[in-house]
Amino acid sequence: MFSHPAFELVRDERIADVDSQALLYRHKKTGAEVLSLVNSDENKVFGVTFKTPPTDSTGIAHILEHSVLCGSRKYPVKKPFVELIKGSLNTFLNAMTFPDKTAYPVASQNLKDFYNLVDVYLDAVFFPLLTEDTFHQEGWHYELEDAKAPLVYKGVVFNEMKGVFSSPDAVMRDLSQRSLYPDVTYGKSSGGDPKAIPDLTFEQFKRFHEKFYHPSNTRAFFSGDDDPAQRLDILDAYFSQFERAEVDAEVGLQPRFNAPRQLHGTYAGTKDADKPRDGMISVNWMIDPPADREEALSHGLLSYLLAGNPAAPLRKALTESGLGEGMTGGGIGSGLRQPMASFGMKGIDPTNAPKVETLILDTLAEIAERGFPSEQLEAAINTFEFSLRENNTGSYPRGMTYMFTALATWLHGGDPLAPLHFETALAALKDKAQGGHFEGEIRRLFLDNTHRTTVTLEADPEQGAREAAAEADKLAQVRAGMDEAAIAATISETEKLKRLQETADDPADLAKIPTLTLGDLDREIRKVPVETGEIGGARLFYHDLPTLGIVYLDLGFDLHVLPDELLPYLPLFGRALLQTGTSKEDFVALTQRIGRSTGGINQHRGLSAMQGSAETAAWFFLSGKAVADKVEEMFAIMGDVLLDARLDNRERFRQMALEEKAGFEARLVPSGNAIVDTRLKAGLTQAGALSERMGGISYLQFLRQLVGRIDSDWAGVQQVLETIRDTLFNRQHMVVNVTTDGALWNQARGEIGAFTERLPAVEQPLQQWPGPLAARSEGLVIPAQVNYVGKGANLKALGFEVSAAASVALKYLNTTYLWDKVRVQGGAYGGSSRFDLTSGNFSFLSYRDPNLLKTVDVYDGAAKALAAGVGENDLTRSIIGVIGDMDGYQFPDAKGYGSMWRQLTGTTDAIRQQRRDEVLNASSKDFAELAEAVAAVASHGHVVVLGGEAAITAANAQRPGLLDVSKVL
Structure with missing residues (x-):
């Protein structure tokens, strides 16, 4: 039943713990490995994962993750990923870069939609177009609009990582990991360091794909109630186009330290001279890979015992010490070949860092000596066991948790099925728990482990300006080295990229993106029994x-x-x-x-x-x-x-x-x-x-x-x-x-x-509360190199009553005009609009945005984009996408809570059905009506910006009085 001529069946095993038949295959021609879980889950999951260990901090794997989803051989359009967002019933659609792998998962409850997603993703990863323009757009490029303008860096990942490194917590995580693994791939910033990203060349980028994105380096995964034979047919259609290759993608083992190490760093932030609380500390250990499922569970349970809730002894000791404002780190992670463990504090006086380090080590020694109380062990084990059995992953597809659980061992040549079992391992761990097992693990993993680093961070009020100046100096040096021909070529390249970004895809190519039809959609709402x-x-x-x-x-x-x-x-x-x-x-x-x-x-x-x-x-x-x-x-x-x-x-x-x-x-x-x-x-x-x-x-x-x-x-x-x-x-x-x-x-x-x-029953008068605050445009200053730009208004207050069909127009606006103008051309990580039909609130938002006024101008041009209308194919795709949002997958607890909340807000099933009907019957007329409303937002809305002081000051200099400025950090 589960055999296939192109695949060798390596394992066939029933795993009751995840209620699945697990089938492990190897593709005969290429050696690609496939884990196929057959179960009754209607939320079907597919993922394709590659080992992608970087050798530097240019963000090469991260930029490639973005770029392969920007057009492929079979789907030669600029943004097939966005077309799927616009017109799919997906319950998950994304891609992720990790320190040692890149994963491309999708999920859907609709079988036809699921296969569409799988095909687009497989073509994207194996046959991407990967043009130099895509590399410039998603990674980095020099932008020069005229000969008198300054040279600047632009690129989606470049600005995304600027945003990441504006967070002190992210700086601490990055430095802590790099401190433990200086000699292997984990010692690099896999997402990309903005200082290093411009060192990446297009040729390096292309070679990275050619080397690692190959079936011989593939771990493919399926889970759900779809046909297991069809899965293999789909994969073979792609894998068989390749020959077997030797791919050197092994993640090397970091040699152990003979003694602990100390590191000190800074982040761009403010200082309070009277009461310094700008410091952070993290004590970190490298751990040997777990030998089996029992040891992996032991790592997780020990982390929970030590710090998993406010009463856990290490977390309690830190929070009660008065040395800081909150704990950082959560114990032993499971994402690296040699796991990393961290405990620390934020909001400390930097001079107290040694006291925090001593407190962590002394508390661990004390727990190892006296042991955990039986009540604490029982509570932790019950919590763990309940979570494993319930397996409630919220909005995250359950099959994806299986995929990443299996990859913990599978990626490095281990057994992918072993991590999916937990009953036997948990029973063994229960038996050991009362016998001093965890106390011994504290000694082995922490106290006797010399592969330890202590990382301290503190705010440097000058760092942001210093880094901005260093970037400007570097660009000035590049500019100074350009002759007239090079300047002209850079301006030409800037114009060429913008023209390409603004040029619409060929309708014939867009039509190649697989999609559902309106006839594939349920006309009736999904009701919850109540x-x-x-x-x-x-x-x-x-x-x-x-x-x-x-x-x-x-x-x-x-x-x-x-x-x-x-x-x-x-x-x-x-x-x-x-x-x-x-x-x-x-x-x-x-x-x-x-x-x-x-x-x-x-x-x-x-x-x-x-x-x-x-x-x-x-x-x-x-x-x-x-x-x-x-x-x-x-x-x-x-x-x-x-x-x-x-x-x-x-x-x-x-x-x-x-x-x-x-x-x-x-x-x-x-x-x-x-x-x-x-x-x-x-x-x-x-x-x-x-x-x-x-x-x-x-x-x-x-x-x-x-x-x-x-x-x-x-x-x-x-x-x-x-x-x-x-x-x-x-x-x-x-x-x-x-x-x-x-x-x-x-x-x-x-x-x-x-x-x-038993609860009191006293009639209490209901209070009258004031209405909205006074609306005003604000600039909220934080030490960041990027901005978050918003503009909004209440459409009802402006005199507009729009129907649920407005959500179709917004889906289209978000995936075309705003995606193109704010992300692709503007270089922000994201841009979107939101509308709440119940309240009438409408808002534009950007995320990790290098711009400010340019983004506000984009918002103000949205009405014109909507008024231009929409083609029939885009209208259909956008309707499908909105229905997909409405019908997102939920577990029973979420269904019950959502039903109650609708009752409390007055959203009856009749109203829900009316809204669904309005969405399904959306037309270009609804786009025109929303365009009129959005034009009113441009005229009457207010702006809120959270961002760097220089950007906010510059915006007020260009448009005096635009933003009332206040410092947040």
Whole structure:
């Protein structure tokens, strides 16, 4: 059944742990290896992976990853990847560069769509066009627009990596890894160092593809419910076009250090002379490759035991030391042939770095000596086992986790099936756990391991300007070495690349990209079963779905009972419920109790505009999951958390506030577009203002003030926390959302009702909150070499009522005009527009953008692009893409939660069906209507920029008064 004439079947094994038949093949002609998992998962996954070890930091593998998706032999268009984004039902579509490999995974629930994706990707990696223009666009090039203009670098990866290295956390990760592996490929920056990227030549780039992108260097993977024979036919059609080759792609082993090493570095940042907290430290070890699945699990479990939650002893020792604001590193990673382990702190006084290093080593020695308490071992093992059995990967396709799990050994010549088994290894680990196994591992892996580096970083306020000047000097030297002919040639090349970028693909070539038809799409929405009612005085939503024996529970409390001034406390209040302990147990014991008895308990907030109303849906949720015989204990824990949390625990609360602040500051660069979007929408709707106050720049400012108030006015802070608890946790304004199968629901219903009835029942008046903040254009300054540029407005406030068909026009706008103008021509890593049909909020956003005013001008030209209309093929593709977004794959818990949230926001199934109908019936008329609305955004919208001071100052110099400037970091 599973044989194929072109492939040798190497292994045929049933793996119950992942509910799959595993078939390992070798292509007879080329030696390509294929792992084919046959199972019932409708979310089908394919991936092709190559060993691609770089020998320098020019980013060659990363630039190639971008470039192969820019046109191929069979699909000779400029951006087949974008055409798939526009017109596919994919549930995953991307590519990833790792320190030693490059992977190209896709996923879809639709079989025809899945095969389309597979074919485009296979043609892209094996037969890319790889023109010099593509190399310049995606990698780097000199840009010169006229003889008097300055010479500059442009390139998507070049600017992406400038953005990466604007993050202190990224600088620390890069330096820590490079410090451990100075003699092998892991000692290079695989993504590319912006200082080294311009050293890469097109000839080197081409040779890298010729060497490594060959079937003989291929690990191909399938998982899902598609035909296993068809998989092999598809692969052979490509593999058989090659002859076997000897590909030297081995990742060498780093020789061991005889003694630990120390390194010191800097990052572009600001210093506070009165209270220096700009330092970071990371203590790192190189670990021997795990011998088997048991040892790999042991690595993960040991990392969790040491630092996997706030009560873990190493993390607790660091956070309680007062030496820093938050922990960095998380233990032993699994992505490198010789794994890397790291523990450290951020937000330290750089002079205290030796104290942190000593604390880490002393704490490890103490744990190795005294051992882990049995309660902690039991909790960690249960948490690990629950996660392995549930295998809930969220929006990430489950098959992709199998692929990367297998690659951990497969890539380096090991058994790819071994990592997919966990039952036997976990059982053996359980037996060893109480016998001192992990204490011995701490000694072996850390204390007795001399292959260790300690890396310290601190801010250098002059570094950003110094690096910008060095780049300018380097470009000036290049320019000085050009004669008139070279200058003319560079201008000509710049113009040529721009012409190519602006030239539309031949419609005949575009038609070669495989696509579905509108007839392949479901006309009806996907409904989730829901039973509504009342339970114990609270509003009930129940979803009868298969959940593998797990009960998923969400307890929701309406935030409208709280006065407006208390809302910024909610994020830390939620953390305090789970991380301060109760009157009966400290937070360590509480954390262990949660780990022993549940699959996890967490808290979060939900905020959204209401359907057909200016009101806001605003809820606090406490969510948990447990197997049937642990449901009663889960409720007991949730009751203690809600009603008995130690909100008087000042020291713990201070630690959380510092962690929250440090974590937010670390997210500014990698999540800059999301922060800009939140800031924009604060001036558009009440829900936007609330999101900003509980998760935006305003929240960061609140945290900075709160850290001081904890010391100066703890009684006042504690009173606020207790007021929130006494007011919020009230079943009069509560919802209970349960997702599980019918049999478990019948068992758990009585316990849920009894639990709900124990909560207070006091009628609380609902508060009136202020509306949106005053909208204004802002420049938010951070030490970064790139910008995040946003512009937005509320279309309803501007007098426009657009239908769901606007999402089709936006899909087209994002994948054509904005992709071309902001990314391809502008050199930013990304550019997009977003529209929320419920609120009316519309925003443009860019990511890791070297430009500012040019990007704003692009936004202002979007209306003209939409007004130009759309061809029939592009319209169909865009409709398909939007339906794909609507029908994204979800696990049962997400289905149940999403159904409840739609009820709370007033989004009925009738409204959902109406929106789907509007999308399916979208026409050029909808493009014209959105063009009119977007023109109003150009005239009346406000701009928010998060970026470097020089860029923001220059923008205000060119357009005086455009941005109100304030420093964020």
